[in-house]
Amino acid sequence: MSVLSEVLDANESYASTFDKGDLALPPARGFAILTCMDARLDPAKYAGLSEGDAHVIRNAGGRASDDAIRSLVISYKLLGTQEWFVIHHADCGMEFFTDEVMRDLLANSLETAELGPDGFRDIGEGPGSAEAAYIDWLTISDRAQAVVDDVARIKAHPLVPARIPVYGYVYDVRTGRLVEVPAATAAGAAA
Amino acid sequence: MSVLSEVLDANESYASTFDKGDLALPPARGFAILTCMDARLDPAKYAGLSEGDAHVIRNAGGRASDDAIRSLVISYKLLGTQEWFVIHHADCGMEFFTDEVMRDLLANSLETAELGPDGFRDIGEGPGSAEAAYIDWLTISDRAQAVVDDVARIKAHPLVPARIPVYGYVYDVRTGRLVEVPAATAAGAAA
Incomplete structure (x- = not known):
């Protein structure tokens, strides 16, 4: 079976028992996660999200690109998120080039x-x-430092209010565990 | 309980039964999805993904931003994805401003x-x-046209090989269903 057919079949199954049609547009739990596109990461599972809970922004590396910042600013300004997570991960392809x-x-x-x-x-x-x-290409040469740098870039952006805390974590693909990057979280604490 | 504590508790629960520590870096099913950060969307659920299956790129609107294209090029060139989906959705905040x-x-x-x-x-x-x-801000004034435009931009990018098909869909947040945008999928078909 083709990938397209598999995806549409899986969606048909999801839709057939779907009971979340009344969820509001703003995230119910008021936070956003910026993380990597890596296939091994399922942010809803690793962070305990149900549909409607939180914004999830993903790109190669989970980097604080201009586009990620565009999304984060929309997330708080228009849809009210109050706390953000930057979550990179171990064994990221971005470290290999x-x-x-x-x-x-x-x-x-x-x-x-x-x-x-x-x-x-x-x-x-x-x-x-x-x-x-x-x-x-926003490659990564130092795993923890990249989290520190991304949190720092977000906090220093002129459109990001100082009141929003930004937590820095690394997801371990071998254990499923979130490991804090203390220097990033400390730097990302609300002013 | 704070959001941070809730996330870490949920992660502890996920990690305590985690058995996916041996997954390979390249997506096992060889495809990528570009979709919106909207909290109501769970791409793993709506498209039937397990950890390790596919790259998931998300931003405000699911738009084909420069950063999304950076991620897609890394996805095929370094990690071998062969097919891509652009999946916007109904009731998107990007339509309201x-x-x-x-x-x-x-x-x-x-x-x-x-x-x-x-x-x-x-x-x-x-x-x-x-x-x-x-x-x-990459706002959306016409839902179907935005999917057509994003697929067209991806297909026309000089770093995107003609062989990669790009399918265009809109996710209906009321029903959980993926609805094809035929003009986008047709334009995104492999050359």
Whole structure:
């Protein structure tokens, strides 16, 4: 069965017993999580969310990109969230390459690269694109520091009120556990 | 109990029976979903995902922002996804305001606005910030067209290979059902 059919079948099953049609637009529990797109992470499960509870923003790395900040500002200004979590994770793909590697890989080809013991290796053939040189890939070289940096960037943004606490955590994909990054949480505490 | 304590308690419960510590980094089912941060959406539930299955990218509106495209390119180039879904939804907050409204609200104050029958109304007091004028808030004026536009933007990006199909859907928050946007899916079909 194709992925599309599988997804639509799963959705049909979900919809057939759906009883959450009256949920309000603003998150009922008043918080937001910024985390990684990684397939192993299920924020609803690891943080105990039901439909309607909290905003969940996800991108490669769970980074405080401009777009994540756009989403967080909408989250508090229009929909009333009062606390935010930045949750990166162990064994993140973003730790295994650099901007230079990504630019070289994509300049070579638009096919999928292979992850080997020394990082990603291109096995595809061209054409590639030089467009990758114009993108900041927001890679991670120090796991805890990236959480500290992202919390700091959010807190320092001119559209983010000082009253909003921002907690910094790393999710351990081997244990399912959230591990605090104390320096990030401390820096993210409400003023 | 505070939100932070609730989240950590829920995580402790999740971790206590966690048995997915051996999942591989690349998504097992080889696809990615771009969808909205809205609290009512649980992509794992509405699309039938288990931990390890698929990348999930979320932002305000589920829009094909530069950052979403950064994440999608990492998703296929480094981690091998082969098919993508763009899934917006009914009753999205992004339909209820414009760039001008957001800029005025934030210029007035950094407090939470109130959603009334005529849209968002600012009830906070200053100071605000003019920074909002420099941000494209990626609001939505036509629900189906926004899906078409986002799929088209992704397909036209120089770093996206023509072989990747991109399906366009709208999730109905009242029924839990995914509704296809045929024009988007057709435009997103592999070349």
